[in-house]
Amino acid sequence: MTALAASHEASHTGDDHQASTAPRADCVADSAGGLTFDVTDPGETGPQGAAHLLLRRRDADPAEDCVRLPLSPSADGRLRAALPSTVELAEGRWNAYAQIAGGEPRRLMPGVNDLRALVDRAPSGSRGHIAVRIPYATKQGNLSVRSWLRAPHAEAGEIELADGAMTVHGRVYGTPLTGAAYAEAVRRAEPGHVHRVEVTSEGPEFTFAMRHTLLADSGPGPWDLWLLPAGESGPRVRLARLLDDVPDKKAIFTYPVARCETEHGVLEAGPYYTLDNDLSVRVREARSA
Template sequence: WNAYAQVAGGEPRRLMPGVNDLRSLVDRAPSGSRGHVAVRIPYATKQGNLSVRSWLRAPHAETGEIEISGTAMTVRGRVYGTALADTGYVEAVRRDEKDAVRRAEITADGPEFSFTLPYGPLADRGAGPWDLWLRPVGESGPRVRLARLLDDVPDKKAIFTYPVVPCVTEEHGTLEAGPYYTLDNDLSVRVRETAAGKGAGA
């Protein structure tokens, strides 16, 4: 959303941000009792104007700490607006091939959860992005996109960066994989050719 000031008799003019105290946005933990999470983050555009990014997720799966170990990542998170069941899991869906799905079991403790996702099965399909979804109760329940929204960073992609690791495959050689946040602050995994591989194919 772009913020304007309407002056009587004049054209709307873009507002410039002053001092923004965003401390209340950091590490928020909404109750989720309303069944949704509403987020609004003010920020300055590249031109120095005031804008606001907003999301409304019902339910919502907030990601937190991400640990990289070997050729796998472990993600911790919290769900809002729904409950977790023993039948819940996370699924990675290849963006350009929706029937390519890999599951990861979750460990739940109340609304909090964690899961470990190996990169190998993703890399075996070749280069391409995979989007991550939480199925809180399994196939019979909602499908919730994993995202990081509850802080004061409007665009996570350039701020929250993670290392990539090499993955050796039989059909595609050595690829590299790692997590990243999309332009919508959703969590995905990128599988791509290595710099050496791109050079060899040039």
């Protein structure tokens, strides 16, 4: 990866001030995990003005985690850069810039994002990992890319809520499911406090159920959900929902809660997605009806 001296989005107000004049990039995602960027008006390249699209991982050291992609002339006077699925992009949030002839990088604004190929995506898992890249607009109106790289990966699918329990359906990638598989909920504040439940499986598909009172009896606090596809002898895989076109699910995917009578009072428990789109269960004091 190539180093780039670029400012952090959170620490430079200049990014926001220049947003109205910044170049734009239309993005197209493919089902393999690749992205294509079409940049409009990045600035004059000149006779020796090589142009690049730069992706820099947020909060990384300035000398680390920068991907440099050449921008080549395309239709309608735009410049195009491709991020193939074979180019590794570490998990995190990557800010996008255009740089002309080694000049100062300019923050990109989002244009049109074509993410249709990401809907109901089902990769083969033959590489032993899944790679997800979703372009999105930040709160400041800039273009960034949310990236996940999981090996192996447990994709959470449909979640059924009934009779005070949640039933989770999903699919595992990059490792086989065995008869020893189980799921576990880990209390975030007390990693040694774990509840295990059985898993039923058919090929790479899995299902497990967990009663809310099992977690609520320990009092308020979140629980993180994990899958152990081969039991104690194999990997421990965080459950997450990544294979779609929604970069931030916490506010988008909401679920009903179950009210639980406990020695800690009346609590409510229900599934939710974290800021990293990992699946967890929230237990908190019950709110008024």
